Every structure is written in structure tokens, then in C-alpha cells.
Amino acid sequence: MQLAEAQSNKPQIIKTHVAIIGGGPSGLLLGQLLSKKGIDNIIVERVSGEYVLGRIRAGILEQGLVSLLEEAGVSERMKCEGQVHNGFDIGYYGKKFHIDIKALTGGSTVMCYGQTEVTRDLMEARAASGLTTYYESSDVALHEVTTDTPYVTFTNNGQQMRIECDYIAGCDGFHGVSRQTIPEDKRTEHERVYPFGWLGLLSDTPPVADELIYCKTERGFALASMRSPTRSRYYIQVPLSDKVEDWSDEAFWEELKRRLPEDYAKRLVTGPSIEKSIAPLRSFVCEPMQWGNLFLVGDAAHIVPPTGAKGLNLAASDVATLYRLLTKAYQEGDKRAPERYSEIALRRVWHGERYSWWLSNMLHDFDEGQVGGMEKATFDSFMRSELDFYLNHYEGQQVIARQYVGMPYEDIA
Ligand code: RFL
Ligand code: PHB
Numbered sequence: 001m002q003l004a005e006a007q008s009n010k011p012q013i014i015k016t017h018v019a020i021i022g023g024g025p026s027g028l029l030l031g032q033l034l035s036k037k038g039i040d041n042i043i044v045e046r047v048s049g050e051y052v053l054g055r056i057r058a059g060i061l062e063q064g065l066v067s068l069l070e071e072a073g074v075s076e077r078m079k080c081e082g083q084v085h086n087g088f089d090i091g092y093y094g095k096k097f098h099i100d101i102k103a104l105t106g107g108s109t110v111m112c113y114g115q116t117e118v119t120r121d122l123m124e125a126r127a128a129s130g131l132t133t134y135y136e137s138s139d140v141a142l143h144e145v146t147t148d149t150p151y152v153t154f155t156n157n158g159q160q161m162r163i164e165c166d167y168i169a170g171c172d173g174f175h176g177v178s179r180q181t182i183p184e185d186k187r188t189e190h191e192r193v194y195p196f197g198w199l200g201l202l203s204d205t206p207p208v209a210d211e212l213i214y215c216k217t218e219r220g221f222a223l224a225s226m227r228s229p230t231r232s233r234y235y236i237q238v239p240l241s242d243k244v245e246d247w248s249d250e251a252f253w254e255e256l257k258r259r260l261p262e263d264y265a266k267r268l269v270t271g272p273s274i275e276k277s278i279a280p281l282r283s284f285v286c287e288p289m290q291w292g293n294l295f296l297v298g299d300a301a302h303i304v305p306p307t308g309a310k311g312l313n314l315a316a317s318d319v320a321t322l323y324r325l326l327t328k329a330y331q332e333g334d335k336r337a338p339e340r341y342s343e344i345a346l347r348r349v350w351h352g353e354r355y356s357w358w359l360s361n362m363l364h365d366f367d368e369g370q371v372g373g374m375e376k377a378t379f380d381s382f383m384r385s386e387l388d389f390y391l392n393h394y395e396g397q398q399v400i401a402r403q404y405v406g407m408p409y410e411d412i413a
Contacts, residue, residue: 011153011160014132016042018326019152019165021140022172023052023133025115026298026315028122030169032072033323035131039330042163043133044140044154046172049123056202056275058115059225059233060085060212060309062406065316066111074121081228082113088404090363090391091215091222091261097391104394104401112212114227115312134161142168142181146292166293167338169322173299174284182291192357194281194305196220196364198235199242201252202275207232208260208268214307215259216387220365221307222259232269235306237364238278249273281305283357285349288342295322295341302349304356307363308404314352317409321345324412337412344410355403362387 018034020027023045031041045052061069061082069075086102086109102109126133140154145168152163170178179187198221207226215222220237227233236255238247249272257265284303289296298315321344328337361372362383371379390396 011162013162013164014042015164016040017165017330018042018167018169019044019150019163020169020171021142021152021178022046022170022176022300023049023123023135024171024173024298025119025122025312026300026319027169027171028119028126029068029072029316030171030297030319030323031131032074032122032125032129033068033319034326035129036072037323037327037331039326041131041169042165043126043131044137044152044156044163045133045135046137046140048135049133053116053120053123056114056116056200056233056277058306058309058312059112059227060313061111061113061118062313062316063108063110064320064406064409065313068316068320069118069121072122072125074118074125077117077121078111078113081117082111083226083228084109085112085211087401088212088214089209089261091213091217091259091264092387092391093217094261096261097397099397099401099404101401101405104398105405108401108405110309110405112226118312137161140172140177142170142178142294145181145294148293150293167326168294169297170294170300171297174303176300178294178300179286179296181294182286182296186291188287190283190285190287192283194283194360194364195240195366196237197240197242197278197280198223198306199238199244199247199252199278200233200235200276201249201273202227202231202233203271203273204230205232205269205271206230208264213260213264214363215261216363216365217259218365219255219259221363222256224256224260224264239367240280242278244276244278247276249276252276279306281307281360283353283360285346285353287346289318289345289349290338290342293338295338297322301345302353304353305360306356307360308352308356310352310356310406313406314349317348317406318345320409321412328412344412347410348407351403351407359400362390
């Protein structure tokens with residue numbers, strides 16, 4: 001149903017059901033699921049496909065996302081190359097605790113498969129289905145979103161474009177235009193910016209262990225993660241003032257070794273980095289997540305610090321909710337179903353936000369004078385005691401594990 005009206009001096013007008021702003025994992029997954037239900041969609045993306053694939057981000061997928069990728073028909077490679085993880089370690093001032101998530105949750109596991117690979121699989125499936133994506137689009141603007149005839153304008157290859165649609169999905173990340181389209185007095189933004197970032201390094205070296213290791217030390221947080229049996233991903237907490245250029249590969253490896261439990265530090269295999277970047281840490285939620293026929297999805301609506309591995313997984317639960325509600329609107333004629341999007345999505349978002357904030361507080365070293373309204377020394381004692389309690393009690397470990405594997409998606413009646 002894409003009616004192209006090519007007129008050189010006028011915008012080219014295209015019609016579709018759902019215009020999707022942003023071709024990251026949220027936009028691509030939503031597009032794939034909708035098209036499987038016969039709901040037409042077009043993606044408008046600011047950068048090139050290669051640029052999207054160059055961003056090294058998430059590595060851990062909850063079962064909900066894994067099932068959604070199966071439903072979207074893009075799980076084949078993940079099933080071959082992804083690694084199922086039954087647990088992870090927490091290193092804690094030299095001690096090591098194993099969190100056996102499978103045993104603690106009665107059978108749930110997570111999938112270790114990079115966001116880059118998920119995105120690549122979705123891009124390939126979209127191309128194979130002949131679905132339209134306008135990459136390298138500029139001046140993207142959303143119009144009339146509170147009416148039944150919203151539209152999107154942008155420039156692509158010098159041509160002005162206009163997409164007329166029923167709904168707009170704002171999947172354009174934290175810095176996108178969609179959230180800004182909601183008038184300031186109609187949205188509430190909750191935000192906590194943390195006084196440190198994560199320096200990440202990707203290398204073609206075998207991972208130091210079969211599962212992830214989250215470490216709390218006097219020198220700050222560290223995480224040993226992976227992408228495959230031959231590719232590792234490591235992170236260390238660094239001050240916000242640090243620049244990537246300040247950190248040679250050698251300096252990174254030395255600092256990582258100091259933060260890993262001793263037995264792991266001894267067997268760490270180092271090598272040249274193939275990517276190195278610093279990510280700031282932020283908790284952020286925009287309420288509501290919809291405005292008329294515009295729906296915010298994923299990082300456009302919320303950000304979590306990566307400690308709980310929740311960002312992409314929350315994006316996926318937003319996608320699941322919106323896709324099911326839009327399917328009800330188009331297939332069952334329940335036109336009011338999408339009105340419930342924000343309320344349903346936010347319930348799960350706040351769980352993920354709370355968990356990520358809680359884990360971040362416990363596992364990082366806050367080096368500012370005041371933390372959470374108290375002296376750093378007081379805060380440190382509270383957090384040390386909190387982590388001590390949760391790690392040394394079976395029920396405490398269950399609380400950590402239950403949330404790590406993710407809350408179930410809400411049924412949409
Ligand atoms: P994205 O990935 O930011 O994609 C948004 C897309 O929108 C485009 N865009 C626009 N397009 C058109 N017009 C505009 N005006 C536009 N403005 C922007 C952008 O170019 C981009 O392509 O958001 P999306 O799709 O919602 O996906 C969210 C995830 O990327 C994010 O939540 C995760 O990466 C977070 N995250 C993790 N999540 C997990 O679930 N598990 C993890 O293990 C995990 N690890 C991480 C992470 C994020 C990290 N960083 C770098 C913040 C580790 C790190 C280090
Ligand atoms: C990653 O592999 O990039 C990763 C894994 C777990 C996290 C955060 C990032 O909690």
C-alpha cells in the first residue's frame with residue numbers, strides 16, 4: 001500500500017499504516033512483527049545501516065526477547081551461535097558468589113547474543129521481505145500526532161518526503177525527535193545521572209570465564225562479558241571526566257586485572273582492542289509513553305544504567321506491547337486498544353528501572369561527597385550491608401536472579 005507520487009518540486013507522498021522513526025533494534029523488531037501480521041510499515045533512520053551496526057551495545061537477552069525474535073522469524077542464527085547462560089558470578093571485595101539463575105528461578109536462563117547480531121538478523125529479514133527503510137534521512141519531523149491523520153516529513157537523497165499513516169512509533173533512541181514532539185507540559189521526565197561511566201573494550205580474545213562476572217571493588221565496578229567463545233567484552237567504571245584517549249589497551253587490561261577476582265585475573269587473556277568507548281550511566285523515564293497516535297518505544301522513552309542488562313530487554317517488552325495492541329486494532333477492529341499502551345508498558349519499565357538503579361547503587365563506587373542525600377561513607381555502609389545480605393541468603397539471591405531473567409510480559413486481553 002505504498003502509493004508513490006513522484007513530483008520533483010513537491011514532497012513525495014507515501015502511505016502506510018505505521019511510520020517507524022529509528023531503525024535500531026526497537027524499530028526493526030516492531031517493523032518485522034507488524035509486517036508478519038500484514039500491518040504495513042516504513043522505517044525512517046537518521047544514519048546508515050553500517051553505522052547502526054557499528055554501535056557495540058547489549059549482550060544479554062531475556063527469554064521474553066528470545067521468544068519475540070522467534071515470533072518475528074529471526075531466531076535461526078541466534079539459536080546456533082548464541083550461548084545460553086545458566087548463571088553469573090558476583091565478585092565482592094575479593095570474595096566470589098555464584099548466582100545460579102536457572103536453579104534460583106526454577107528453570108529460567110538468559111541468552112548471550114550481541115545486539116549487533118540481533119540488529120543484523122533483523123535488517124536482513126527486512127531486506128528479504130522487501131520492506132522499506134529510508135536510511136540517512138535528515139530533518140525528520142512528526143506532525144498532527146493527536147489527529148487521525150498524523151504524518152512524518154523528512155529529506156532523503158535530496159528529495160522531500162512525506163509519510164501519511166495511522167500511527168507513529170517513536171523508536172529513535174534517547175536523542176531522537178519523537179519524545180520532543182510531545183509538548184513539555186504534557187510529559188514528566190524522571191532522571192538520575194550517575195557520576196561515572198563505563199569504559200568498554202571489545203577484543204578477539206577468549207572470554208575469561210564461561211559466564212559473566214560482575215565485580216564490586218574498592219577501585220570501582222568491573223564486568224567481564226562476551227560475544228562468542230573467541231570474542232570478549234569487558235567494562236570498567238571510570239570517572240565522567242575520563243576520555244577514551246586517556247586509556248591505552250595496556251592501561252585498561254591492568255586496571256581490569258586489579259578488579260577481577262584473583263583466579264580470573266591470573267587467567268585473563270589480553271589482546272588488542274577492536275572497539276573501545278565510554279558510555280555515561282543514566283536512569284530516565286518519560287511519562288506518558290504516548291501522545292495521541294504517537295508511541296514512544298525503547299530508549300526514546302527510558303534509559304537504564306547497563307548494570308542489570310535491561311535496556312534492550314525493556315525496549316523489547318515495549319515492542320511486544322505495542323505490536324499486540326496494534327494487532328488488536330487492525331485485526332479485531334478494537335481501535336481503542338492502543339490507548340492502553342503507555343499504562344501497560346510503564347509498569348514493566350519501572351520494574352527494570354528500579355532493578356537497574358538498585359544493582360548500580362550496590363555495585364559501583366560513588367566518589368562524590370553526597371550520595372542519595374547522605375555522606376558517601378554512610379551510603380557505602382548501607383550498600384555493603386545490602387549486598388552482604390542479598391548474596392548470603394538464598395532468598396536474597398532469588399530476588400537478584402528473578403529480576404535478572406526479567407519479569408514476564410503482561411497478557412494483553
Ligand atoms: P537505539 O539503539 O538508540 O536506536 C535508535 C535509532 O534511532 C535513530 N535516530 C533517528 N532516526 C530518525 N530520525 C531521528 N531524528 C533519529 N534520531 C535517532 C538512531 O540513529 C538509532 O539507529 O534505541 P532502541 O532501538 O530503542 O534500542 C535500545 C538499545 O540500543 C539499548 O537499550 C541497549 O543497547 C542498552 N544496553 C543493554 N541492554 C540490554 O538489554 N542488555 C545489555 O546487556 C545491555 N548492555 C546497553 C548495554 C547499552 C550500552 N550503552 C552503550 C549505552 C551496554 C552498553 C555499554
Ligand atoms: C554486554 O555484554 O555488553 C553487557 C552484558 C551485561 C550487562 C551489560 C552489558 O549487564
